[in-house]
Each structure stands twice: as C-alpha cells, then as structure tokens.
Amino acid sequence: MHDIFNKTKGLFQKVPSAPTNPQEAAATTRFEIKDLYESEEQTENGADAVGLDEKLRQAYFWITNTAIISPYYDIEYDDGDSKRFVFGDSKVELTLPNGQSYSSFVLVPLLTLAVRGKCLIVGGPGRGKTATSILMGLLAGYSKTDVMRAIQHGQPQMTISDLLGHPLPSDMVKAEKTSDIRIAWRKWLEMRIKIIDEYNRIPTRTQSALLTVLSDNYAEIFDQIYECPQSAWYLTANDDAGGGTYQVIEALKDRIDIVIRAFHFNTRFIEDLQKRIELNYKPEAMIPEEIIFSEAEMDQIHEHIRAITIRPAVRKRIEFFCRQFEFFESASDKLEYMTKDTAKLSGLDFKTLFRKETGKDHVKDLGSQTVNGVSVRKIMTLMIYTKALAYFRGNKEVELEDVRQLLPFILHDTLVPHLESPFFDQTGNDRYRVDRVVWLRKLFDLACDEYMSQNMDSQDPMDAFDEQFKQGLEKVSLKEIDKRLLDIEKQLHTWSQDKKLYGYRHDDILKLKYFHQRYTNYRRWLQWKK
Numbered sequence: 001m002h003d004i005f006n007k008t009k010g011l012f013q014k015v016p017s018a019p020t021n022p023q024e025a026a027a028t029t030r031f032e033i034k035d036l037y038e039s040e041e042q043t044e045n046g047a048d049a050v051g052l053d054e055k056l057r058q059a060y061f062w063i064t065n066t067a068i069i070s071p072y073y074d075i076e077y078d079d080g081d082s083k084r085f086v087f088g089d090s091k092v093e094l095t096l097p098n099g100q101s102y103s104s105f106v107l108v109p110l111l112t113l114a115v116r117g118k119c120l121i122v123g124g125p126g127r128g129k130t131a132t133s134i135l136m137g138l139l140a141g142y143s144k145t146d147v148m149r150a151i152q153h154g155q156p157q158m159t160i161s162d163l164l165g166h167p168l169p170s171d172m173v174k175a176e177k178t179s180d181i182r183i184a185w186r187k188w189l190e191m192r193i194k195i196i197d198e199y200n201r202i203p204t205r206t207q208s209a210l211l212t213v214l215s216d217n218y219a220e221i222f223d224q225i226y227e228c229p230q231s232a233w234y235l236t237a238n239d240d241a242g243g244g245t246y247q248v249i250e251a252l253k254d255r256i257d258i259v260i261r262a263f264h265f266n267t268r269f270i271e272d273l274q275k276r277i278e279l280n281y282k283p284e285a286m287i288p289e290e291i292i293f294s295e296a297e298m299d300q301i302h303e304h305i306r307a308i309t310i311r312p313a314v315r316k317r318i319e320f321f322c323r324q325f326e327f328f329e330s331a332s333d334k335l336e337y338m339t340k341d342t343a344k345l346s347g348l349d350f351k352t353l354f355r356k357e358t359g360k361d362h363v364k365d366l367g368s369q370t371v372n373g374v375s376v377r378k379i380m381t382l383m384i385y386t387k388a389l390a391y392f393r394g395n396k397e398v399e400l401e402d403v404r405q406l407l408p409f410i411l412h413d414t415l416v417p418h419l420e421s422p423f424f425d426q427t428g429n430d431r432y433r434v435d436r437v438v439w440l441r442k443l444f445d446l447a448c449d450e451y452m453s454q455n456m457d458s459q460d461p462m463d464a465f466d467e468q469f470k471q472g473l474e475k476v477s478l479k480e481i482d483k484r485l486l487d488i489e490k491q492l493h494t495w496s497q498d499k500k501l502y503g504y505r506h507d508d509i510l511k512l513k514y515f516h517q518r519y520t521n522y523r524r525w526l527q528w529k530k
Contacts, residue, residue, distance in 0.1 A: 015290045016061040018054050021100055021394050052293075052301050056110065056392050059139055059291040063106050067135060067283035068128055069272055072263045073101040075405045100393075108260045108409060109136050109234065111388040113193075113293075114301050117381070118214060118233040118255060120199075120413070123262025125238060130197055131284075132262075133234035137193040138287045140232070141294060147195070150188035154201035156245045160209045163202075164189065164219045165226075178222045185226045189219055192231050192295065199235045199252075201245040207252055215255045257381045259412040261437075301391075308387035309397035313457060318382065318403060320456065320504055321447040324366040325415065326373030327503035330356040335509065340372050351420055360500055366446055367503040368421045375414065382410050400448075408440035415440065450504075461491055462508055469515055473522045481523045488516045 064070055077099030085094045105121075105128075112119040113136050121129040130151070137147035152163060165185040188194060194213075196202075202210065213219050214233060219226040235256065275281070293301075310318075330353040331342040343353050350371050362368040386402045393402075417424075417432075417439060424433050432439035468484060492512055495505060 014062075014066070015288050016058050016065065018058065019394075020054065020057040020061055023394055052297055052304065053391050053394055055291060055293070055297075056114065056301070057394075059293075060102070060106060060110055060392070062288060062291055063110075063135060063283075064103055067287075068106060068132060069265070069269050070103045070105050070128075070263060071266055071269065072103050072105065073097075074104050075102040075107060077101055077401060077405075103263075104260050104409060105132065105263055107389075107392070108258055108406075109133065110139075111385055111392065112136070112234070112258065113139060113232045114298070114305060114392070115384050115388045116192075116230045116232050116302065117257040117385065118235070120235045120237065120256045120259045121262055122237050122259060124264075127262035127264065129236040129262045130195070133195045133197075133236065134284055135287070136232065136234060137191075137195065138284055139291065139293055140193045140298065141292050142191065142193060144284050146191070147193070150191050150193075151195045151197055152188060154196065154198035154245075156201060156203060158202050158206050160206050160221065163206055163209055164213070164221055167222055178224075181222045181224065183221050183224045183226070185219065189213065189226055189228050192229055192298070194231045194233045196233070196235045198237060200237045200248050204246055204249060207246070207249050211249070211252045211255065214252070253413055254375070254377070256413065258385060258406075258409045260409055305384070305388045305391045308390050308395075310383060310387070311397055314398055314400050314403060316456065316460070317400060317448055317451055318379070320451045321407075321444055322374045322379060323504040323507045324447060325370045325503060327367055327501075327506040328353070328357075329501060330354070335506070338506065340370075344372070350418070354418070354420070360502075362422045363426060365502055366443060366450070369418055369423050369443060371416045371418045372414075374411065378410060378414055382407060385410060404441060404444055404448075407444050408437040411440050412436050462511065465491075465512065465515055469518070473518075476522070478523065478526045481519050481526065485516060485519050485523070488512050488519075 076095060076097040078095070079098040082098050083096045085096075086092065087094065109119055109121070109132055111117070121132065123129055134144070134147050134151075137150070138144065142150075152158075163186070165183050167181045167183055196210070199207075199210070209219070213228060217228045217230065219228065326339050326341070328340040328343050329338050331340065331346070332338050340350075343350060354368070357368075360368075382403070385406050386398045389402045389406055390396075390398045417436070419433055423429060432442060465488065492509065495509065498505070
C-alpha cells in the first residue's frame with residue numbers, strides 16, 4: 001500500500017519542465033546594471049535561474065494538467081495562421097490558436113494571488129470554485145488545515161461576531177468604556193489569502209462589516225481596530241446576478257476586481273475522475289513544494305509586476321475605450337454634468353432620458369450600449385492585472401491582446417449593458433445580451449476599430465497639448481502662454497463645428513478646458529509679477 005501511495009504521489013507531483021513558455025530573447029534588449037542585482041537577489045532568495053515568473057507558470061500548468069480538470073482555453077493568443085472551423089446552424093466558430101493559451105478559471109485566480117486582488121468565482125454547485133480557492137491558499141504556503149479553518153462560509157445567520165470575532169466576556173463585565181474591551185479576533189483576518197464561500201448568503205449588516213475588511217484592510221468591533229495585511233481575496237457565488245439569500249450591496253460588488261465563471265465538467269474526462277477515485281487522489285494533499293511561494297517571493301513578484309511597462313500606444317487605446325461610456329447628453333445643459341452618474345442620481349428613468357438623445361447614430365455610439373461608465377478603481381485594476389498577465393507570459397511590457405483578454409472579466413459586473421440600445425437589435429447581436437464576456441470583448445474591439453479609423457496613433461490633436469503641458473510652466477514666457485491659450489481655443493472651435501458630440505470627445509474638451517484654466521491662472525501670475 002505504501003508503494004502504491006508513493007507511485008501515486010510521484011505521478012501527480014510532477015512539476016512541468018522549464019521553460020514552460022519558450023521564447024527567443026529580444027535582440028534589442030539593452031543590459032542594465034539593475035538586471036545584475038535582480039539576478040543576485042533571486043539567487044539569495046532561493047529562486048532558480050528561470051525566475052519567479054517561470055515558477056508562476058509552472059504552478060499554472062501543474063494545476064491545469066494535474067489538479068483541476070479544466071480543458072477550456074478561453075484566454076487565447078494567436079500567433080497568426082490559426083485554423084478555424086464553423087459548426088451548426090448558428091455558425092459558431094472554433095479557433096485553434098497557435099500561441100500559448102490559458103484557462104481563465106485557473107489563470108485569473110493565480111494572477112489574483114500575484115497582485116493581491118479580489119476575485120469572484122461564479123458557477124453552479126460542485127464546479128470547483130472553492131477547490132480552486134483552496135489551492136491558491138496552499139500555493140501561498142499555508143497548510144490545508146489552516147486554509148480550511150479560515151474559509152468563511154456564508155449563511156443567513158452569520159453575525160458580525162461570527163465573521164470578525166467577539167469581545168471577551170470578562171472585559172464586557174469589567175470595562176468602564178468600550179475601548180477597554182478586548183476582542184478575540186478571528187484568525188482568518190491575519191492571513192494573506194482570504195476565502196468567502198457563497199458571499200451572497202451573508203446578511204446585509206454583516207456584508208457591511210465584510211466590506212470594511214475587503215476594501216480598507218481593517219476590522220472594527222466596539223471601537224477596537226484590527227489591521228489586516230494586504231491579501232488576495234476569493235469569493236464564490238452560485239450565480240453572477242447577485243442572487244442568493246441576500247442581495248449583495250453595491251459597494252461590496254464594486255470592490256471586487258475581477259469575475260470569472262466556473263466551467264461545466266466535460267464528460268469526456270470521466271476516466272480522469274475514475275483514476276482519482278481508484279488512487280484516492282486529492283490535489284490539495286499533493287501540491288509540489290517547488291511551486292509553493294514564500295511571502296518574500298510574493299512580495300518580489302508584486303514589485304516585478306508593477307515594473308511592467310504599458311506603452312503609450314496600448315494606454316491610449318485603453319483611454320479611448322474608457323472615454324466612450326460616461327458621457328450622457330440628456331443629463332444636463334452643462335458639459336461637466338453631462339454624465340450617466342448625474343442621470344442615476346436624479347432618480348429619473350434612464351430609458352426615458354435615453355430617448356431624448358435623438359439624431360445620434362446609437363449603433364455607432366458605443367456609449368449607448370451601457371447605463372454607466374468605467375470607474376477609476378476598475379481602470380487601475382485593468383492596468384495591474386494586465387501587467388500581471390504580461391509578467392506571467394514572460395514579457396516586459398503589456399500587449400494590446402493582454403488588455404483584450406482580461407478586460408471582460410474585470411468589467412463583467414460593473415459595466416452594465418443598456419439592453420434597449422439599438423446595437424443589440426442588429427442582426428446577429430442578440431447573443432451579446434446574454435454573454436457579457438463576449439459582449440465586452442466585442443465592445444473593446446469596436447473601440448479599437450474606431451481608434452484606428454481616426455488614426456489616433458499619429459493624428460490625435462491632444463498629443464501636442466499633453467506634451468506641452470508635461471514640460472511644466474516654469475520659465476514659460478507670457479507670449480508663449482498666450483500662444484498656447486489661442487491654440488486651445490482654435491481646437492475647441494474646430495470641434496464645435498461637429499454636429500454630434502460623443503463620449504470620447506467629451507473628455508477631450510474638458511481636458512482642454514483644464515489646460516486653459518491652468519494657463520490662465522499662470523498668465524495672471526506673470527502679469528502680476530511684472
């Protein structure tokens with residue numbers, strides 16, 4: 001029996017050989033002295049020559065090849081000439097990507113571990129949501145016992161004390177003021193991995209306490225504060241419509257960085273299940289030591305991720321996409337207040353206000369497809385996760401495809417579709433009403449197409465204004481300030497000749513007004529100085 005166990009352990013503990021993603025070194029890469037110190041630092045911390053990004057990839061492939069049966073490679077990278085096949089009456093297309101592609105169900109939780117993000121996993125019971133979360137805790141170096149004890153199971157009777165801790169009874173009797181009461185804090189608060197199972201079954205009041213921990217990293221009971229470490233969060237729910245025993249409060253939903261779906265089980269892999277039964281195989285009991293990360297390694301990975309570059313060409317496409325949605329002309333007669341947020345705060349029916357926007361091409365206007373805009377938090381989340389994906393793939397800068405692949409999961413629960421938009425009535429667009437991931441990726445593609453049609457890489461009029469302003473105002477002459485003010489006014493006049501106003505132009509206009517005011521203030525100071 002012992003020999004069988006050892007053979008089973010050896011079979012399932014095999015770590016993929018490095019490199020898992022072979023790439024040719026870029027010929028133009030310039031050596032910098034910091035690269036030497038980084039190599040020495042890796043050696044001192046016990047990391048092997050392939051680096052921590054390779055260790056992340058080894059962890060990913062061990063999970064997908066051995067621990068979790070997830071034969072769905074929905075984050076696709078195409079190196080060109082990929083084979084495509086069309087099936088059924090609906091003409092659904094299957095692509096066989098030539099580039100290395102990944103399962104979102106495994107990769108996104110792993111990236112969440114790397115960036116200390118907050119990931120919601122949705123799907124029916126028994127699809128591996130909690131199991132995947134537990135594996136992330138084991139990768140972070142915790143024992144199975146500690147991870148299992150730390151899981152917070154949502155249920156209708158959960159109180160704030162159940163979630164956070166309770167005051168010591170002796171102190172409750174003796175204390176003259178609340179600050180004298182000591183709290184027996186729950187152990188999960190000190191962990192770097194936090195798992196909330198079925199978070200939509202937690203009562204509303206307890207959700208508010210959870211929100212404080214999740215968003216601000218501290219817990220509070222009886223005026224006592226417990227500061228929590230930066231953590232990776234994994235929350236699960238059986239559906240992505242906010243259903244459950246209790247409606248999830250909006251503020252809590254807004255703090256979730258990324259949402260993924262648990263895939264259904266492919267019955268062609270039942271043989272693998274049979275082997276697990278016969279060999280009594282439990283992935284969480286056989287995780288290889290080579291892919292377990294220390295706290296120091298996770299800190300180092302986080303630093304490397306933040307150092308990944310986002311080139312201006314990629315950043316500008318992100319900007320152009322995000323500029324499409326907040327503008328809402330019917331909300332006000334003042335440009336600054338023409339936003340969907342203004343409409344929401346008014347309490348008036350969005351559909352009624354939308355009908356007042358006559359004359360626009362609502363199929364072309366991407367902003368017509370949503371009832372809200374993209375928050376600052378989501379933009380920052382998009383940037384850090386795409387940096388993490390680039391790092392995971394062994395790259396030093398973010399590619400546009402990294403953004404395209406992750407954006408739908410990040411905006412899944414926050415960019416809400418306006419289902420009465422004429423866009424959804426177009427032939428073939430019905431499916432976008434159902435599948436938000438496909439819709440959001442299509443939305444990004446449409447924004448990139450519009451960006452290219454306007455030749456924004458080389459003919460964006462804002463580039464010159466931005467470059468001038470970044471040079472600062474020190475030692476700029478009064479004559480130069482007058483010239484810049486005139487240039488801004490000329491550009492605004494040019495845009496005022498357009499018959500229709502769209503979201504991407506709205507932000508441009510307001511930024512030029514901002515520049516104009518900054519130059520005006522400086523001009524007044526120069527005149528006073530004379």
